[in-house]
Amino acid sequence: MGEGVLKRYARYLPLTPDTPALSIGEGETPLVRSHHLAGELGIDDLYFKLEGCNPTASFKDRGMVVAVAKALEGGYTTILCASTGNTSASAAAYGAAAGIETVVLVPRGNVAEGKLSQAVAYGARVITLRGNFDAALAIARELAEARSVCLVNSVNPHRIEGQKTAAFEIVDVLGDAPDLLFIPVGNAGNITAYWKGFREYRDVGNAARLPRMMGFQAEGAAPIVEGRAIEDPQTIASAIRIGNPANWAGALAARDESEGDIGMVSDAEILEAYKLMARTEGIFCEAASAASVAGLIKHVRGGADVTGRTIVCVITGNGLKDPGLVQEIADRAPEEAPANVEAVARLLGEPVSGTSGGGGKRS
Ligand code: AN7
Numbered sequence: 001m002g003e004g005v006l007k008r009y010a011r012y013l014p015l016t017p018d019t020p021a022l023s024i025g026e027g028e029t030p031l032v033r034s035h036h037l038a039g040e041l042g043i044d045d046l047y048f049k050l051e052g053c054n055p056t057a058s059f060k061d062r063g064m065v066v067a068v069a070k071a072l073e074g075g076y077t078t079i080l081c082a083s084t085g086n087t088s089a090s091a092a093a094y095g096a097a098a099g100i101e102t103v104v105l106v107p108r109g110n111v112a113e114g115k116l117s118q119a120v121a122y123g124a125r126v127i128t129l130r131g132n133f134d135a136a137l138a139i140a141r142e143l144a145e146a147r148s149v150c151l152v153n154s155v156n157p158h159r160i161e162g163q164k165t166a167a168f169e170i171v172d173v174l175g176d177a178p179d180l181l182f183i184p185v186g187n188a189g190n191i192t193a194y195w196k197g198f199r200e201y202r203d204v205g206n207a208a209r210l211p212r213m214m215g216f217q218a219e220g221a222a223p224i225v226e227g228r229a230i231e232d233p234q235t236i237a238s239a240i241r242i243g244n245p246a247n248w249a250g251a252l253a254a255r256d257e258s259e260g261d262i263g264m265v266s267d268a269e270i271l272e273a274y275k276l277m278a279r280t281e282g283i284f285c286e287a288a289s290a291a292s293v294a295g296l297i298k299h300v301r302g303g304a305d306v307t308g309r310t311i312v313c314v315i316t317g318n319g320l321k322d323p324g325l326v327q328e329i330a331d332r333a334p335e336e337a338p339a340n341v342e343a344v345a346r347l348l349g350e351p352v353s354g355t356s357g358g359g360g361k362r363s
Contacts, residue, residue: 001028005062006069009165012200013066014158022069024097026061027165029053031173031312036280037293041300045310047178048283049170052318056118058286059166059190059316060090064152066162068094071150078103078149082136084186084239085115086317091152092124103149105129105136110238112286112322132233134244137187154189155246163190167197168206170312177202177211179309182299184291184316185215185224185251185262186240192250194314195258211312213260215251216295218288222264224251236267236328239288239317265294273297275329277315284319292316 004023006013030050038046051059068091071079078101081091088104088111095102102124106116110132119126129136137153144151154160171177177198183191191213201207217225221233221241230243245251255262265273270287273294277283285293292313300306319326337343342352 005065005162005165009168012165012168013161014070016073019069019073020098022065022072022094022098024055024061024065024093026054026065027169029166029169031170032283034281037276037297041297041306043300043306043311044308045178046296047170047174047310047312048277048281049166049312049314050283051166051314051316052285052289056086056089056093057114057318057321058086058090059163059314060086061093062165063154063159063161063163063189063193064090064094067150067152067156067158068098068100070158071152072098072100074150076148076150077101079152080140080144080149081105081152082133082140083111083115083153084133084241085111085321086239087153088124088126089115089118089122092119092122095124096122101125103127105140107132107136107241110241112238113324114321133187133242134229134233137246153246154187154192159189160193160196160247160250163193164197164200166190166314167194168201171198171201171207174310174312177207177209178312179209179211180214180260180306180311181211181314182214182216182292182296182311183314184237184240184288184295185217186221186242186245186288188215188224188245188247188251190314190316191215191254192247195250195254210258211260213254213258214292214295214299215255215260215262216291217262217264218270218291219264219266224248224262225264235270236325237270237287237291238322239286240291263295263298265291265298269294269298271328274319274325278319278329283315285315286317286319286321287325289314289316 218235
């Protein structure tokens with residue numbers, strides 16, 4: 001346990017004897033069975049892949065560890081990325097562990113507080129741009145071409161290589177690929193990587209089948225669904241507020257080769273799934289992550305037959321990244337009381353005296 005992606009999946013990764021053995025404990029994330037949603041939707045086997053359990057609390061760590069190890073091997077002393085937040089947190093962490101400088105370009109006003117705090121804590125140089133993610137990525141790509149900094153966005157193929165290990169883990173646990181994989185889509189690196197991972201595992205005989213890849217974008221930021229770049233993408237799920245995905249072609253290939261689909265869900269549907277995951281599964285995820293669950297709900301409500309199917313939803317990041325968003329689903333404010341038992345008991349509507357208890361227990 002905790003050996004990391006490079007060691008665990010070495011033979012499937014582009015490593016050489018000179019690649020440093022970098023890890024801060026990424027990978028081996030839980031695949032947990034649904035407690036409630038499965039029953040509600042009539043699904044026999046529904047699992048959540050909890051990528052928020054990675055060291056920086058998002059899926060990005062798997063690809064980042066490979067990208068940064070290869071950057072070290074290549075002699076780079078600076079890594080650079082554009083980010084809606086999670087990539088920057090991950091780059092900053094692995095940059096710190098590797099002992100190199102990290103520069104992150106983030107869109108002003110649209111990065112969740114927790115993610116920015118991480119980049120700052122890990123000591124990255126944070127540059128806030130008066131523009132959106134797509135503009136930031138264009139600048140990062142141009143900078144990396146002209147200077148000796150290593151670009152660690154998912155246009156860097158090493159990111160995809162490391163990221164594909166999440167698909168390996170699902171097969172390792174289930175014994176085969178699921179029938180359907182639901183996954184949020186922003187810059188489309190993740191869906192591209194999962195598809196590569198499933199295919200590679202099938203090709204070496206570790207899986208007998210391939211899943212249908214079901215990607216979901218947010219309605220106001222759905223360039224792949226609409227078939228055109230979106231100039232000014234808008235969604236409450238800031239992580240996937242992306243109008244011109246770098247791995248667009250990879251997403252189309254995953255969709256078409258797997259006979260899957262790339263659809264879109266509204267902010268209201270995303271928030272419904274975000275709330276439902278917390279309230280009925282005990283899983284506090286990011287709004288962007290909830291897009292995969294919203295996509296599943298939409299798929300089933302739309303009449304798809306899911307009986308006998310094994311389904312995995314990829315939960316890409318932890319809800320703690322964006323504590324402010326909880327306001328959107330809060331229907332009970334924290335209450336305050338004096339620090340004595342009578343006052344608290346009164347608040348709970350329980351008799352003040354007597355120790356028979358039982359108020360909070362099932363009889
Ligand atoms: C929680 O951090 O693009 O389709 O710069 O943070 O692989 O881009 C984040 C994307 C889904 C979409 N869920 O994945 C970034 C960034 C969460 C995310 C996505 C992101 P891709």
